[in-house]
Amino acid sequence: MNFKNELLKKITEKTVRVGIIGLGYVGLPLGLEFTSKGIEVLGFDLDKFKIDSINNGKSYIKHIAEERIKKAVNSNKMKATTDFSLLPSCDAIIICVPTPLNEHREPDMKYITSTADIIQKYLRPGQIVTLESTTYPGTTEEILLPLLEKAPSVQENNPAEKYIIGKDFYLAFSPEREDPNNPDFNTATIPKVVGGITEDCVQIACALYDQVIVKTVPVSSPRVAEATKLLENIYRSINIALVNELKMVFERMDIDVWEVIEAAKTKPFGYNAFYPGPGLGGHCIPIDPFYLTWKAREYEVNTKFIELAGEINTYQPYYVVEKVSEALNSHHKSLNGARILVLGVAYKKNIDDVRESPSLKLIEILRDRGGVIDYNDPFIPKLPRTRKYEFDMESIEITKENLKMYDLVLLSTDHDDYDYQMIYENSLLLVDTRNALKFKGISNGKAIKA
Numbered sequence: 001m002n003f004k005n006e007l008l009k010k011i012t013e014k015t016v017r018v019g020i021i022g023l024g025y026v027g028l029p030l031g032l033e034f035t036s037k038g039i040e041v042l043g044f045d046l047d048k049f050k051i052d053s054i055n056n057g058k059s060y061i062k063h064i065a066e067e068r069i070k071k072a073v074n075s076n077k078m079k080a081t082t083d084f085s086l087l088p089s090c091d092a093i094i095i096c097v098p099t100p101l102n103e104h105r106e107p108d109m110k111y112i113t114s115t116a117d118i119i120q121k122y123l124r125p126g127q128i129v130t131l132e133s134t135t136y137p138g139t140t141e142e143i144l145l146p147l148l149e150k151a152p153s154v155q156e157n158n159p160a161e162k163y164i165i166g167k168d169f170y171l172a173f174s175p176e177r178e179d180p181n182n183p184d185f186n187t188a189t190i191p192k193v194v195g196g197i198t199e200d201c202v203q204i205a206c207a208l209y210d211q212v213i214v215k216t217v218p219v220s221s222p223r224v225a226e227a228t229k230l231l232e233n234i235y236r237s238i239n240i241a242l243v244n245e246l247k248m249v250f251e252r253m254d255i256d257v258w259e260v261i262e263a264a265k266t267k268p269f270g271y272n273a274f275y276p277g278p279g280l281g282g283h284c285i286p287i288d289p290f291y292l293t294w295k296a297r298e299y300e301v302n303t304k305f306i307e308l309a310g311e312i313n314t315y316q317p318y319y320v321v322e323k324v325s326e327a328l329n330s331h332h333k334s335l336n337g338a339r340i341l342v343l344g345v346a347y348k349k350n351i352d353d354v355r356e357s358p359s360l361k362l363i364e365i366l367r368d369r370g371g372v373i374d375y376n377d378p379f380i381p382k383l384p385r386t387r388k389y390e391f392d393m394e395s396i397e398i399t400k401e402n403l404k405m406y407d408l409v410l411l412s413t414d415h416d417d418y419d420y421q422m423i424y425e426n427s428l429l430l431v432d433t434r435n436a437l438k439f440k441g442i443s444n445g446k447a448i449k450a
């Protein structure tokens with residue numbers, strides 16, 4: 001039996017049931033888009049806290065309004081579970097699990113492989129599976145496809161029989177382009193690239209995403225879709241490295257890199273503005289380029305350009321610490337023993353995500369060099385444990401009196417909530433890694449840019 005028409009009918013009639021595996025920054029908003037269009041979603045995660053939160057109509061991500069979850073749950077369009085034996089009840093399964101690097105900075109594929117194993121166990125004929133996690137080109141065809149083709153239920157009936165891709169099930173890759181809390185774009189308004197193993201796979205996957213996404217962009221294969229996502233993030237990593245390098249060169253020449261960027265931005269073509277900072281952060285830019293670097297080795301190719309960008313970006317927290325030391329030195333103080341308040345630990349402004357945040361690296365280096373460190377972040381009351389760090393720290397309130405207790409205030413993440421004028425007026429010494437004071441129109445005479 002060919003399931004294509006049946007699936008397409010369910011999709012267009014919105015009776016398709018979507019299972020989403022991994023309900024984090026990507027999976028949760030995607031699920032809510034489906035429910036907002038009247039499509040039923042069953043969310044799967046290993047994290048019981050997330051499951052209970054969803055089922056109780058609670059949000060665990062700052063920029064995702066509780067109302068949206070409540071509405072989805074109360075209308076019986078969304079449920080969440082840790083019970084993967086419910087996978088066969090879904091017509092479409094979308095995988096949104098993490099793809100970090102391991103301690104050797106190589107792809108850590110365990111979340112994808114364990115998810116693939118579980119789907120293999122429960123795959124039923126007629127399902128479409130799409131992978132959204134950022135990964136190296138080849139993942140869908142080399143990891144998911146062979147596992148799903150060997151799914152047991154067909155074999156139980158007839159051990160010689162295999163699930164046939166494009167006939168018994170469908171498989172595609174469609175990279176997530178989520179930019180949390182971006183005021184201009186959200187899950188629904190960012191076009192989605194889709195690469196399927198067969199023509200029917202891409203057609204069904206596009207039809208599914210067309211229900212919720214403004215535009216789908218079919219490409220010829222999953223590996224093209226996988227490579228597209230990497231190109232986008234490598235482009236960002238390299239351009240950020242470029243301005244970080246220029247920041248260091250121009251500083252020596254007494255040229256303000258931010259002023260240069262603002263001027264260059266006025267060119268109406270051929271230039272996109274990227275900004276320097278204390279280092280790369282988040283789940284994507286510091287990690288994804290190395291998925292390609294790793295895979296390229298299999299083809300005996302060195303990705304020198306990508307690695308060089310990584311080197312420059314990785315150096316940035318150390319550069320900031322040098323600036324901190326110099327600033328303290330100019331006040332006859334040493335970093336060893338200095339009280340420093342780090343402002344902002346989220347990896348970018350106005351969000352509550354600390355993954356790969358350069359602020360954590362800054363805290364580590366400053367502590368190693370004898371600094372006595374506190375932090376403030378309006379969105380992160382307590383530093384969570386991450387794969388790399390386990391700081392037992394709570395956010396310090398910002399008051400005039402508190403600010404004055406610190407030898408130096410280090411502005412690492414430029415949240416809009418900060419009262420920059422007050423911070424500026426009450427800090428003894430301020431190092432600004434984001435040019436935040438200037439952007440807010442505050443005279444930054446005593447602030448040091450880093």
Ligand SMILES: NC(=O)c1ccc[n+]([C@@H]2O[C@H](COP(=O)([O-])OP(=O)(O)OC[C@H]3O[C@@H](n4cnc5c(N)ncnc54)[C@H](O)[C@@H]3O)[C@@H](O)[C@H]2O)c1
Nearest residue numbers: 022023024025026045046047096097098099133134176178
């Ligand atoms: N966060 C972003 O802005 C963003 C943007 C674009 C792409 N991505 C990519 O999307 C993917 C997911 O990222 P995220 O930010 O949503 O991650 P996340 O850590 O916020 O969420 C992943 C979820 O998957 C769950 N999970 C892990 N293993 C599981 C398993 N075997 N079964 C079920 N659930 C499991 C985790 O508990 C977690 O809730 C990654 O590949 C990431 O690179 C993320």
